[in-house]
Amino acid sequence: xxxxxEGKTTSKIFDDHDHGMCFDDAIEQIENYFLxxxxxxxxxxxxxxxxxxxxxxxLGAYEILEALxxxxxSSSPPIAYRVLDFLMEHGFVHKIQGLNAFIxxxxxxxxxxxxxxxxxKCEKVAEIDEKKSGISFASPNIKxxxxxxxxxxxxxxxxxxxxxxxx
Amino acid sequence: xxxxxEGKTTSKIFDDHDHGMCFDDAIEQIENYFLxxxxxxxxxxxxxxxxxxxxxxxLGAYEILEALxxxxxSSSPPIAYRVLDFLMEHGFVHKIQGLNAFIxxxxxxxxxxxxxxxxxKCEKVAEIDEKKSGISFASPNIKxxxxxxxxxxxxxxxxxxxxxxxx
DNA sequence: CATAACATGTTATAACATAACACTACCAGT
DNA sequence: ACTGGTAGTGTTATGTTATAACATGTTATG
Numbered sequence: 001x002x003x004x005x006e007g008k009t010t011s012k013i014f015d016d017h018d019h020g021m022c023f024d025d026a027i028e029q030i031e032n033y034f035l036x037x038x039x040x041x042x043x044x045x046x047x048x049x050x051x052x053x054x055x056x057x058x059l060g061a062y063e064i065l066e067a068l069x070x071x072x073x074s075s076s077p078p079i080a081y082r083v084l085d086f087l088m089e090h091g092f093v094h095k096i097q098g099l100n101a102f103i104x105x106x107x108x109x110x111x112x113x114x115x116x117x118x119x120x121k122c123e124k125v126a127e128i129d130e131k132k133s134g135i136s137f138a139s140p141n142i143k144x145x146x147x148x149x150x151x152x153x154x155x156x157x158x159x160x161x162x163x164x165x166x167x
Numbered sequence: 168x169x170x171x172x173e174g175k176t177t178s179k180i181f182d183d184h185d186h187g188m189c190f191d192d193a194i195e196q197i198e199n200y201f202l203x204x205x206x207x208x209x210x211x212x213x214x215x216x217x218x219x220x221x222x223x224x225x226l227g228a229y230e231i232l233e234a235l236x237x238x239x240x241s242s243s244p245p246i247a248y249r250v251l252d253f254l255m256e257h258g259f260v261h262k263i264q265g266l267n268a269f270i271x272x273x274x275x276x277x278x279x280x281x282x283x284x285x286x287x288k289c290e291k292v293a294e295i296d297e298k299k300s301g302i303s304f305a306s307p308n309i310k311x312x313x314x315x316x317x318x319x320x321x322x323x324x325x326x327x328x329x330x331x332x333x334x
Numbered sequence: 335c336a337t338a339a340c341a342t343g344t345t346a347t348a349a350c351a352t353a354a355c356a357c358t359a360c361c362a363g364t
Numbered sequence: 365a366c367t368g369g370t371a372g373t374g375t376t377a378t379g380t381t382a383t384a385a386c387a388t389g390t391t392a393t394g
Contacts, residue, residue, distance in 0.1 A: 013311045040391090042341070061381070074343055081382065082342080097264035098318060100350095100381060117312055142295070144180045145284055148323040151265060156315040209372070228350070241374055248351065249373085267350060267381095 013117060014126045014158065022106070026053050029108050030092050039090070044073060048083045049104065052093060058101035058125050096125055098153050103127070115152035121161035180284060181293045181325065189273070193220050196275050197259050206257070211240060215250045216271065219260060225268035225292050263292055265320050270294070282319035288328035 030049060034041040051067045052059060059067075061080045069075035084102050087093035092105050094114050105114070106127040117126045197216060201208040218234045219226060226234075228247045236242035251269050254260035259272050261281050272281070273294040284293045 040341075044342070076344060077382065078344085078384090079342070097320075117314075119312070120315070142180060142284060142321070144326040145286070145321075146323045146329065147284075147321045148287070149321070151318060151320040151322070153264075153318040154312075154314045154316070155318070156313045159311040162313065207372075211373070243375060244351065245353090245375085246373075 013128075014119075014124045022056070023053055026092075026104065026108060033090065033092075033108075037090075044068075044079070045083055045086065047071060047073060048080065049087060049092060052102060052104035056104060056106075058096045058099050058103045058123065060099075060101045064102070094127070096153065097151055098155055099123065099125075113150045113152070116154065118153055118155045119158040119161055120155050121157055124158060180295075181286075181291045189223070190220055193259075193271065193275060200257065200259075200275075204257075211235075211246070212250055212253065214238060214240060215247065216254060216259060219269060219271040223271060223273075225263045225266050225270045225290065227266075227268050231269070261294070263320065264318055265322055266290065266292075280317045280319070283321065285320055285322045286325040286328055287322050288324055291325060 027046075027050070031041055033039075047068060048064060051064055061077065061084065064080045064084070065075040065077065068079065073079070084093055084095075088095060088102075092108055093102050094105055094116070095102055096116055096118065098118055103116075103125055107114070107129070112129075114127050115129075117128055119125075194213075194217070198208055200206075214235060215231060218231055228244065228251065231251070232242040232244065232247045235246065240246070251260055251262075255262060255269075259275055260269050261272055261283070262269055263283055263285065265285055270283075270292055274281070274296070279296075281294050282296075284295055286292075
């Protein structure tokens with residue numbers, strides 16, 4: 001394995017929601033959304049989403065595949081990538097470019113341009129609002145260019161990791 | 168090839184600098200920087216930088232390797248990745264995460280957090296200032312987290328591509 | 335029930351990236 | 365000059381991430 005993605009520790013910014021609640025809510029929200037949009041929330045799609053929302057940390061496609069395999073699903077790469085693409089299209093999953101990994105959306109009811117804070121030591125990731133981040137997309141439209149999608153990732157070290165150890 | 172990276176067309180935002188000038192200036196700037204910092208601007212490093220600044224478009228590591236091979240350098244993967252890492256450390260090259268590609272820095276004299284505008288049709292990329300982008304990092308520091316590096320990429324369609332064809 | 339659209343399965347391979355080690359050149363201290 | 369350290373490059377092998385292409389199954393609909 002190139003990286004471990006274990007997530008030993010935790011910093012405040014990463015803990016501002018009730019995760020048990022988040023899980024149930026998230027499942028309900030995605031169910032409602034799919035119903036409303038007449039999309040199929042198939043067992044495979046449900047499983048992939050559950051794997052992601054359960055851990056609520058970024059998982060690589062091949063980690064998701066392993067989990068699928070353990071749960072009796074097919075685990076050849078296109079399976080994961082297709083479902084992930086689908087869930088991303090509808091905003092329930094985001095890709096963390098800096099980690100080549102995928103994470104369940106923390107704010108599925110907003111139509112938002114997500115921003116992520118990534119600890120390079122514990123690899124915990126928080127999805128944040130523009131407001132909280134101190135970042136602001138005052139006008140996401142640039143002259144002569146129509147922006148369709150924004151990627152914003154902030155990498156650094158969380159308090160817990162920085163206080164815990166030698167850099 | 169998975170992708171072509173041809174860059175057929177052009178939109179205003181992508182053309183706001185004199186590229187001939189940019190090339191010479193850039194070489195001079197990097198030379199001065201290396202001199203000042205007592206770093207070696209070796210033939211290999213120079214060549215990689217030239218390849219990138221010459222095209223001034225994002226190139227994949229393996230495209231750079233091909234170019235190195237054509238110019239008589241070794242072209243095994245670590246060669247490119249090592250030099251690219253080195254040039255990135257010093258801010259002369261950036262990685263475009265959305266394309267798994269590398270591009271020479273357009274503003275090497277700023278110490279900046281670059282932002283990129285990427286046309287998903289022609290794959291042209293522009294590096295922009297915070298100000299021009301309408302984006303602003305009002306306070307890149309987040310409570311309980313020290314941001315070391317930001318990734319900002321805006322993907323969409325440039326005017327030329329959108330006016331040229333059916334979406 | 336035909337058929338179109340969608341979903342999943344499978345094989346193979348492409349594209350991207352790093353580990354580990356070898357070799358050379360150069361410089362500093364003795 | 366010898367020694368040892370550092371930096372740069374070269375090489376082999378392999379690890380990791382992602383997609384193409386095609387087959388099969390499943391569902392909704394006329």
